[in-house]
Amino acid sequence: MQTARQTTDQTTRAGGDIVAGLKTILPMLVAVAPIGLVFGAVAVGKGLSPLEAMAMSALVFAGGSQFVAMDLWTDPPAWAALGFAALLVNLRLILMSASLERAVADFAPAQKLAAFAIMADENWALAEARSRRQKLTPAFYFGLSLPFYGMWLVSTAAGALLGAVIGDTRPLGLDFAFPAVFIVLLMGFWKGRQTGLVLAASALASILVHALLPGAWYIAAGALAGLAAAFIPLSREQVA
Amino acid sequence: MTIDPATLATILAMAAATLAARLAGAFLVRRITLGPKLEQALNTVPPAVLMAVVAPTALTTGPAETAACAVTALAALRLPMLAAATAGVVTVAVLRALGF
Structure with a gap:
């Protein structure tokens, strides 16, 4: 009985944390969608197939370096130069993971590996902000990170398939959503x-x-x- | 829909470089004992990274972005995140529509 109730309590809490993570990332999902669309469209414009564009979003999952790669793209691509460029653009991830390590210290090893593998600016910043107020649980972290990862893939695919159909989203100001959220987080730190x-x-x-x-x-x-x-x-x- | 070998090699090189960066910091921090100074320095990583990402947008893109950044920062003092961020987005959209 005792154990069963404890397990239920833990499950309920994990469920609550997943929902809390999802709620926290919601504005970022809205903001990242147009960026993924643009990336997909640009990638196809550079000669990548939709599958290749999606593979890059799935395996690299770092918007800044993906756009830099599109800037430097040649046919055939210079893989070593582009890999090095990705490293330079993503050097900040070293500092970010060093800082996040303390918040995920209690995660199981596999969870930790997954947590770092899908760490991007947005979910990282929100997870850091959460960890300053309360304990960061795997449920919250993945409730936050997996939808964000999923949205990046889905929007890349949509952009690659729709290509030129997508108009300019700048007048809506959605591109400003990231700096806006980062500024709000900044004030909290x-x-x-x-x-x-x-x-x-x-x-x-x-x-x-x-x-x-x-x-x-x-x-x-x-x-x-x-x-x-x-x-x-x-x-x-x-x-x- | 195919995957070209050269493109795949490039994607894998980029993925390896990015994953290495994602794991390197955690790996290093786990292997050294953090003194209070280093601990304190690591605590400043989030604001330092966020400021580095935001600063060029805030100050060198244009008056609409600069004003919207200021509005967002002020709104953040009083409003929850979503409301403050929305205030920034609306500000930038309105100012761009006005031709700034």
Whole structure:
């Protein structure tokens, strides 16, 4: 009896966490759909088959690097250069997984591997925000991440199949949904002056590198500059 | 619908590079003992990454985006996430419609 009730309790809680994760990611699903559509359409325009476009979305699952690859695409593609470009664009994932590791420390090994394999900016940021308030459960993380992954695949497929039918979604402002959500999350990570210093360093480096270098170097540059700023001692406790 | 071998090789190279980045940070952090300083630095990774992603959009894209970023940040002080983000999206759509 006791065990059965405990199991039911745990199942109920897991179910609640899946729903909570799904609710949290909902606005991101709406926002990512047009981006996936555009990626699918661009990929087909570059000569990829719909199946190839979907395979890239399924296996790479990192929008920024996929668009960079489309920018650099040749026929036949230069696989080594494109693989290296993906690494550079995605360097920030190293920092992100280092930070997320502490929140998923109690996940089973297979869950952990899956958690990192489908870690992207959006679900990562929402999971980090959740972990600052309460324990991050596998149910919440996958309730958050799997629909997002699924939407990326579905929208890529739709874009690849519909291709040029898709019009410009810019007037709707949907492309702004990601920066908007990131800004809201940013405000939540504020913890006083040290955060201000980190944000200033990150913004400065990011804008500078964005202006000077093509590609997505600016994200890694901003992230590293922000991380470096975290070591600048501001308060008296840190001097000792 | 076919998969071209060169395209498949490219996709796999990109996937391997991305997966390596996704696992490397967790792998490294698990193998070193985190002192308080490093722990504190890791805590700043989320805001640092988010700011790096957002900053060029916020400040160099155009007046509509800059204004919408400001509106979103202010709305975030009072409103829940979805409402604040929606305020930003509506702001950018309206300003673009007005020709900014």
